[in-house]
Amino acid sequence: MAQNLARREELAxxxxxxxxxxxxxxxxxxxxxxxARVPQGTTxxxxxxxxxxxxxxxxxxxxxxxxxxxxxxxxxRLPPTLEQATAYxxxxxxxxxxxxELTLALFELRLEAVRRPALAEILRATLERNYTLDTEFHLxxxxxxxxxxxxxxxxxxxxxxxxxxxxxVNGRHDPPGMVRELANRILGAxxxxxxx
Amino acid sequence: MAQNLARREELAxxxxxxxxxxxxxxxxxxxxxxxARVPQGTTxxxxxxxxxxxxxxxxxxxxxxxxxxxxxxxxxRLPPTLEQATAYxxxxxxxxxxxxELTLALFELRLEAVRRPALAEILRATLERNYTLDTEFHLxxxxxxxxxxxxxxxxxxxxxxxxxxxxxVNGRHDPPGMVRELANRILGAxxxxxxx
Numbered sequence: 049m050a051q052n053l054a055r056r057e058e059l060a061x062x063x064x065x066x067x068x069x070x071x072x073x074x075x076x077x078x079x080x081x082x083x084a085r086v087p088q089g090t091t092x093x094x095x096x097x098x099x100x101x102x103x104x105x106x107x108x109x110x111x112x113x114x115x116x117x118x119x120x121x122x123x124x125r126l127p128p129t130l131e132q133a134t135a136y137x138x139x140x141x142x143x144x145x146x147x148x149e150l151t152l153a154l155f156e157l158r159l160e161a162v163r164r165p166a167l168a169e170i171l172r173a174t175l176e177r178n179y180t181l182d183t184e185f186h187l188x189x190x191x192x193x194x195x196x197x198x199x200x201x202x203x204x205x206x207x208x209x210x211x212x213x214x215x216x217v218n219g220r221h222d223p224p225g226m227v228r229e230l231a232n233r234i235l236g237a238x239x240x241x242x243x244x
Numbered sequence: 245m246a247q248n249l250a251r252r253e254e255l256a257x258x259x260x261x262x263x264x265x266x267x268x269x270x271x272x273x274x275x276x277x278x279x280a281r282v283p284q285g286t287t288x289x290x291x292x293x294x295x296x297x298x299x300x301x302x303x304x305x306x307x308x309x310x311x312x313x314x315x316x317x318x319x320x321r322l323p324p325t326l327e328q329a330t331a332y333x334x335x336x337x338x339x340x341x342x343x344x345e346l347t348l349a350l351f352e353l354r355l356e357a358v359r360r361p362a363l364a365e366i367l368r369a370t371l372e373r374n375y376t377l378d379t380e381f382h383l384x385x386x387x388x389x390x391x392x393x394x395x396x397x398x399x400x401x402x403x404x405x406x407x408x409x410x411x412x413v414n415g416r417h418d419p420p421g422m423v424r425e426l427a428n429r430i431l432g433a434x435x436x437x438x439x440x
Contacts, residue, residue, distance in 0.1 A: 071359060073269025152358060158410035159351055163267060171411045179413040200425060202413055204396070207403030214354035215367045217375040217398055229396055233429045 052094075059084050059091050060108035063101060068149035072160045077101065103170030106157050109150050110178050115139065120185075128190035134231040136191075138224045141205065141212075145223065148213045155210065192238040204230045248290075255280050255287050256304035259297060264345035268356045273297065299366030302353050305346050306374050311335065316381075324386035330427040332387075334420045337401065337408075341419065344409045351406065388434040400426045 062084035067075050080091040080101070095101035119139055126132050144151050161168040183198045193201075208226055211217060258280035263271050276287040276297070291297035315335055322328050340347050357364040379394045389397075404422055407413060 069359070071268060071356065073267070152355065155351065155355055155406075158406065159348065159355070160267065161411045162348060162409070163265070168411050172415070175411055175413045176415065196425065199414060199416070200400070200422070200429070203403035203407055203422070204400040204426075205403065206406055207399035207401065210351075210354065210402055210406065211399055213358070215357045215364050215371055217371045218395060219368070219372065220395070226396070226399070229392065230400075233396070233433070237429070 055090075056094055056104065057108065057111075059086070059094055060104050061112075063091075063105050064108065064112075064149060064153050067105060067153045067156055072102075072156050075102070097166070099164055099166040099170060102157055102160060102164070102167050103174070105153060106171045106174045109154050109157075110174060112147070113144060113150055115143070123185075123189050123191075128192070130192050130231065130235055132189075133186075133191040133193070133235055134228050137201065137205065137231055138227045141209065141223050141227050144209060145212055151209050152213055155214075191235070193235040194238070197235055197238060200234045201230065204234065251286075252290055252300070253304065253307075255282070255290055256300050257308075259287075259301050260304065260308075260345060260349050263301060263349045263352055268298075268352050271298070293362070295360055295362040295366065298353055298356060298360070298363050299370070301349060302367045302370045305350050305353075306370060308343070309340060309346055311339070319381075319385050319387075324388070326388050326427065326431055328385075329382075329387040329389070329431055330424050333397065333401065333427055334423045337405065337419050337423050340405060341408055347405050348409055351410075387431070389431040390434070393431055393434060396430045397426065400430065 059080055063075060063080045066079045066083050070079070077091040077095070077098075078088060081088050084091070091101065095104055119136070123132060123136050157167070157171055161171045179198075179202065182202070183195050186198050187194065205227070208223070208230070212221060212223060255276055259271065259276045262275045262279050266275070273287040273291070273294075274284060277284050280287070287297065291300055315332070319328060319332050353363070353367055357367045375394075375398065378398070379391050382394050383390065401423070404419070404426070408417060408419060
């Protein structure tokens with residue numbers, strides 16, 4: 049069972065490399081077999097349909113983008129100020145832009161899901177679970193702002209990442225500075241609360 | 245010459261329908277010929293390469309998403325308040341979500357450009373021109389905020405549109421309300437200035 053899980057992760061990682069290099073158009077079960085150097089048919093055995101394969105890439109992206117335990121721990125230990133929330137968001141953007149292929153793959157999957165209802169269902173579950181965990185973390189840490197602010201930050205950071213990782217609308221980038229401005233404006237009017 | 249221009253627009257519109265229905269993977273010169281019901285080879289005559297074709301779709305999107313002249317006119321006539329900026333942004337989001345295929349196509353093109361440097365160059369020129377016009381319009385109308393605020397709004401609205409038009413992270417949507425919150429927070433601390 050543990051071996052199966054390791055193999056699934058290995059195949060999903062190979063799928064993410066194919067998606068980054070070739071886009072959704074190049075992602076086939078066979079292309080993943082080749083990329084992972086496994087016998088033809090292996091990826092089909094693990095992911096029985098194109099939607100199952102694409103959906104598994106979605107969950108794998110969030111596993112790989114999860115913050116390091118020490119980052120999560122430090123947010124819990126330090127005072128839940130605006131500065132702390134800003135540093136946490138800056139860490140998310142720094143981590144994400146160090147592995148551009150993961151967030152680019154997630155954008156590809158979200159677009160592909162518009163045309164594939166079965167993928168949309170799998171991906172919606174993944175995105176909503178991640179968003180719920182994010183919101184709970186924010187509230188439990190007592191960081192400024194509530195569910196509404198977390199939603200606004202999600203939109204703003206997604207749009208900033210789209211600009212950083214694809215063709216930019218203005219080419220003027222200072223990611224930590226932009227994140228600070230967004231956090232100041234979106235969370236700045238809210239008070240910190242005692243951690244839950 | 246005018247006929248050529250009309251034919252280019254007609255082919256670009258057919259290309260946008262193909263892109264929306266099938267994604268970048270389905271967009272070929274032949275598929276556009278078929279969609280536009282023109283003789284095979286016509287699209288290749290107008291757009292000599294895949295990058296030229298994709299790049300032309302990018303400019304066409306902005307032509308089709310341009311605000312109605314009466315909207316632009318009313319922004320110039322009314323006082324340049326936060327309410328006015330909010331209504332203008334709400335109109336952008338309402339117009340965009342009424343034609344989801346256009347903004348979805350633009351997201352597809354931005355992702356495709358990551359893998360195609362020649363497309364990235366064409367698309368960058370289109371995006372930067374549009375962004376410059378937006379910023380000039382905002383400043384000339386004397387709306388609250390400056391170039392930095394326009395950039396932050398661009399990111400936030402792009403992320404909101406990604407959420408509205410693809411799989412949502414939380415499925416809770418009230419687009420005019422979300423736009424109002426974003427405008428309040430991003431522009432709210434800035435004063436209106438006399439129109440230039």
